[in-house]
Amino acid sequence: MDQTTDKHHMSQNRIFLSLTAVLLAFLFCFAVLSRKSALPVSAADASYIKWVDFGVTATAMSDAMALDIESYGTDEHVSWTSLLAYLGAKYGGNFKSYQKADLAYAAENLKKDPACFDGMKYYSYYKKAYSAVLDGFLGTYAVYENIDGRYRYQEKYGLKAFSPIARGYYYSDFDDFGASRSYGYRRHHLGHDMMGSVGTPIVAVESGYVEAVGWNQYGGWRIGIRSFDGKRYYYYAHLRKDHPYNDMYEGKIVTAGEVIGYLGMTGYSTRENTNNINTPHLHFGIQLIFHPDQKDGTNQIWIDCYEIAKFLSQNRSAVYRENGEYYAVGPITDFSIPD
Numbered sequence: 549m550d551q552t553t554d555k556h557h558m559s560q561n562r563i564f565l566s567l568t569a570v571l572l573a574f575l576f577c578f579a580v581l582s583r584k585s586a587l588p589v590s591a592a593d594a595s596y597i598k599w600v601d602f603g604v605t606a607t608a609m610s611d612a613m614a615l616d617i618e619s620y621g622t623d624e625h626v627s628w629t630s631l632l633a634y635l636g637a638k639y640g641g642n643f644k645s646y647q648k649a650d651l652a653y654a655a656e657n658l659k660k661d662p663a664c665f666d667g668m669k670y671y672s673y674y675k676k677a678y679s680a681v682l683d684g685f686l687g688t689y690a691v692y693e694n695i696d697g698r699y700r701y702q703e704k705y706g707l708k709a710f711s712p713i714a715r716g717y718y719y720s721d722f723d724d725f726g727a728s729r730s731y732g733y734r735r736h737h738l739g740h741d742m743m744g745s746v747g748t749p750i751v752a753v754e755s756g757y758v759e760a761v762g763w764n765q766y767g768g769w770r771i772g773i774r775s776f777d778g779k780r781y782y783y784y785a786h787l788r789k790d791h792p793y794n795d796m797y798e799g800k801i802v803t804a805g806e807v808i809g810y811l812g813m814t815g816y817s818t819r820e821n822t823n824n825i826n827t828p829h830l831h832f833g834i835q836l837i838f839h840p841d842q843k844d845g846t847n848q849i850w851i852d853c854y855e856i857a858k859f860l861s862q863n864r865s866a867v868y869r870e871n872g873e874y875y876a877v878g879p880i881t882d883f884s885i886p887d
């Protein structure tokens with residue numbers, strides 16, 4: 549190796565090192581900035597939450613839910629949102645490093661003292677954020693169950709939210725949250741697409757009020773349903789041409805598991821009832837609303853629903869057909885529905 553090549557190598561190394569340093573500095577700033585944006589605003593600002601990155605995995609949700617259900621009705625009941633809030637605070641919202649042992653640790657401590665993590669940094673933020681996402685999923689409900697050949701009315705506590713795709717219907721999906729979309733204007737995909745066949749019955753994930761129904765240039769035939777606590781707005785879009793809904797109107801109260809409409813490919817047109825979507829799918833979105841200003845306009849909070857859809861796939865609503873319409877076989881009585 550001659551001198552020139554050596555020098556050449558050295559300067560290359562130097563360039564490489566300084567580039568690495570610049571890159572690391574950039575990554576560090578980026579991490580700090582993006583972390584900051586996901587966290588609550590300072591006390592000087594209004595105190596409601598401005599942004600949520602929902603990074604909880606289906607596995608963590610299932611594990612936390614099991615601990616909540618198994619302790620329900622005892623004086624050591626642990627809420628799954630408290631368990632997940634502890635993990636959120638511990639992991640900085642990123643559940644890639646999730647370990648079941650961390651959950652067991654949280655459960656053990658919360659059983660002794662439900663306020664034990666109140667002093668932990670960001671715990672209260674994650675408790676509020678995750679509760680806003682998950683509060684309607686678990687609770688008391690009743691359902692007729694076939695026990696030894698007789699249908700009995702059973703009161704239960706557990707998962708009362710459903711997959712948006714009815715039981716027995718095939719669908720495929722992947723994590724497409726934030727992917728870019730170009731129809732109309734450049735924007736990010738603020739929901740989750742579930743590909744399936746036209747006509748597949750679409751089910752209400754959670755009970756609530758129908759807040760919007762009808763044609764929307766982007767969503768086509770769409771339904772918007774607001775949870776009773778007002779914090780979640782469920783958006784179901786691209787429903788079937790000519791026959792999008794099962795008797796929907798604004799203000800109607802729907803029950804989780806009930807058939808609300810049918811999968812289709814409408815949308816991307818100002819003209820009503822137009823099929824402009826290439827692949828039939830349900831666009832499923834969840835918007836969080838902590839303050840009325842966040843419902844419309846530029847301050848909307850939409851969360852990644854991929855892990856939520858995966859989690860909900862354990863509870864799919866069975867349906868039957870009658871006079872061209874589909875209905876839930878065993879509709880639940882949801883005790884959270886107001887009188």
Ligand SMILES: [Zn+2]
Pocket residue numbers: 737739740741830831832
């Ligand atoms: Zn979509």
